Amino acid sequence: MLKKKHYAEHSRFYVAIDCIIFGFDKSTLKVLLVKRKFAPMKGAWSLMGGFLIDKESLDEAAERILFSLTGLNNVYLEQLNCYGDIGRDPAARVISVSYYALIKTEDYNEELGVKYGAKWFELEKKPDLIFDHNIMIDKALSRLRRKSRSQPIGFNLLSEKFTIPQLQKLYEAIHQVQFDKRNFRKRILSMHFLEKLNEKEKRASRKGAFLYRFDIVKYEEAINSGFLFEI
Amino acid sequence: MLKKKHYAEHSRFYVAIDCIIFGFDKSTLKVLLVKRKFAPMKGAWSLMGGFLIDKESLDEAAERILFSLTGLNNVYLEQLNCYGDIGRDPAARVISVSYYALIKTEDYNEELGVKYGAKWFELEKKPDLIFDHNIMIDKALSRLRRKSRSQPIGFNLLSEKFTIPQLQKLYEAIHQVQFDKRNFRKRILSMHFLEKLNEKEKRASRKGAFLYRFDIVKYEEAINSGFLFEI
Numbered sequence: 159m160l161k162k163k164h165y166a167e168h169s170r171f172y173v174a175i176d177c178i179i180f181g182f183d184k185s186t187l188k189v190l191l192v193k194r195k196f197a198p199m200k201g202a203w204s205l206m207g208g209f210l211i212d213k214e215s216l217d218e219a220a221e222r223i224l225f226s227l228t229g230l231n232n233v234y235l236e237q238l239n240c241y242g243d244i245g246r247d248p249a250a251r252v253i254s255v256s257y258y259a260l261i262k263t264e265d266y267n268e269e270l271g272v273k274y275g276a277k278w279f280e281l282e283k284k285p286d287l288i289f290d291h292n293i294m295i296d297k298a299l300s301r302l303r304r305k306s307r308s309q310p311i312g313f314n315l316l317s318e319k320f321t322i323p324q325l326q327k328l329y330e331a332i333h334q335v336q337f338d339k340r341n342f343r344k345r346i347l348s349m350h351f352l353e354k355l356n357e358k359e360k361r362a363s364r365k366g367a368f369l370y371r372f373d374i375v376k377y378e379e380a381i382n383s384g385f386l387f388e389i
Numbered sequence: 390m391l392k393k394k395h396y397a398e399h400s401r402f403y404v405a406i407d408c409i410i411f412g413f414d415k416s417t418l419k420v421l422l423v424k425r426k427f428a429p430m431k432g433a434w435s436l437m438g439g440f441l442i443d444k445e446s447l448d449e450a451a452e453r454i455l456f457s458l459t460g461l462n463n464v465y466l467e468q469l470n471c472y473g474d475i476g477r478d479p480a481a482r483v484i485s486v487s488y489y490a491l492i493k494t495e496d497y498n499e500e501l502g503v504k505y506g507a508k509w510f511e512l513e514k515k516p517d518l519i520f521d522h523n524i525m526i527d528k529a530l531s532r533l534r535r536k537s538r539s540q541p542i543g544f545n546l547l548s549e550k551f552t553i554p555q556l557q558k559l560y561e562a563i564h565q566v567q568f569d570k571r572n573f574r575k576r577i578l579s580m581h582f583l584e585k586l587n588e589k590e591k592r593a594s595r596k597g598a599f600l601y602r603f604d605i606v607k608y609e610e611a612i613n614s615g616f617l618f619e620i
Contacts, residue, residue, distance in 0.1 A: 165481045168440040170401035173473070173484055209399040212482065216473035240471040240486045242404070242447035250396045251443065253404055253484070255471045 178298035181263040182315035187331035193275030321367040407438040409529035412494040413546035418562035424506030491545040552598040
C-alpha cells in the first residue's frame with residue numbers, strides 16, 4: 159500500500175536497462191560488451207544499456223536497446239534483477255533493471271556495433287566492467303545455467319541445424335564442465351527431442367558429423383511429464 | 390551503455406516496492422494483504438507497499454516496508470521482479486519492484502496491522518487485488534515452489550520445532566498437492582537433515598507426534614552433493 163501522501167511528494171529516479179547479451183559461436187560462450195562513451199568511467203567496458211523513456215514498458219525498453227546494438231528482433235530476452243544501491247552510479251541515483259538475451263553470434267551485425275565500440279568477449283576473459291555490471295553478468299550466468307536445465311533456452315544459442323559435438327560444446331560452455339563424449343551423445347539422444355537430419359556438417363572432420371534439429375513438440379511433452387534436462 | 394546525453398535530459402520515475410508476505414499457521418499457507426487508503430482504488434485489497442526514498446537501497450526499502458506492517462526484522466526477504474508497464478497504476482507512472490517475505494503467522498503482531506487494515510488470506514480465497522498485484526502473487530508463488538525444492542527456505546515458515554505432519558502440510562500448501570502420509574514420512578526422514586527431539590506435540594492427537602528440528606549443516610552437505618528436495 160502506498161503511503162497516504164500525494165504521489166508528487168515522493169522522489170523520482172532515473173531508470174535504466176542493462177542488457178547481458180550472450181552469444182555462442184559454435185564453440186565458445188561469449189558476452190557482448192561496449193565502450194562507455196561519457197563520464198563517469200568514460201572508455202571503460204560496460205554492458206549495453208540505456209535510460210527508460212516515458213512511452214515504453216521495461217520490456218519494450220530492453221527490446222529497443224538490444225535492437226539498437228544488434229539489429230535483432232524476436233530474440234530470447236528475459237528480465238533478471240533490479241539494482242538500486244545508493245552510489246552504484248557515482249553520477250546520479252539510477253535504478254537499473256537487467257535483462258539477458260541469447261543470440262547466435264552469426265546473426266549479429268558487426269557494423270551496427272561499431273559506433274558503440276562493441277566487442278564479444280569469452281566469459282573467462284572479459285575485462286572488469288563499470289558499476290555493478292560484473293555482478294549482473296554473474297547473476298545472468300546463474301540464471302542461464304538453471305534455466306538451461308529445465309527449459310530449452312540453450313537452443314536459442316545454436317543454429318537451427320547443429321551437430322552433437324556443437325551441442326556438447328554449448329552445454330560445456332554454459333555449465334563450465336567437461337562431459338564424456340560418448341556419455342553425452344547417449345544421454346542426449348535418449349531424450350528423444352532431437353531429430354536427425356539426412357545431412358552432414360563436414361567442416362570439423364573429413365568423415366563429417368550428422369546434423370540434428372530440435373523438436374520443440376517432443377521437448378514440451380517431456381517437460382510436461384516432469385522431465386529435467388540433466389547430463 | 391547509457392546514451393550520450395546528460396543524465397538530466399532523461400525522465401525520472403516513481404519507484405515503489407510491493408511485498409508479498411507469505412505466512413504459515415501450522416496448517417495453511419496465507420498471504421497478508423492491506424486495504425488501500427487512498428485513490429486510485431481506495432478501499433480495494435492490495436499488497437503492502439511504499440515508495441522508495443532517496444537515502445535507501447531497494448533492499449532497505451523492502452525491509453522498512455515489511456517492518457512497518459509486521460514489526461519483524463531478519464525475516465526471509467528476496468527480490469522478485471520489476472514491473473513497469475505504462476498505466477499499471479492509473480494515477481502516475483510507477484515502476485514497482487516486488488519482494489517476497491516468509492514469516493510464521495505466530496510471529497506477526499496483529500496490532501501493527503490494524504492501521505493498514507491488514508488481514509491474512511488463504512491463497513485460494515484471496516480477493517482480487519489492485520493493479521498487477523495478482524500477477525505479483527502468482528510469480529512469488531512460483532518462485533517459492535521452485536526454491537523450496539532446492540533450498541531450505543520453506544523452513545522459514547515453520548516454528549523452530551515442528552512435527553512431520555506439520556511439515557507435510559506446509560509442503561502440500563506450497564505445492565498444492567496431497568502427499569501420501571507414509572511415503573512423505575519415509576522420504577523426508579531418508580534425507581537425514583531432520584533432528585528428532587525427545588519431545589512431543591500433543592495438541593493434534595492424544596498419542597502426540599514427535600517434534601523435529603531442522604539441521605542446516607546436514608542440509609547444506611546434501612545440497613553440495615547435488616541433492617534436490619523432492620517428495
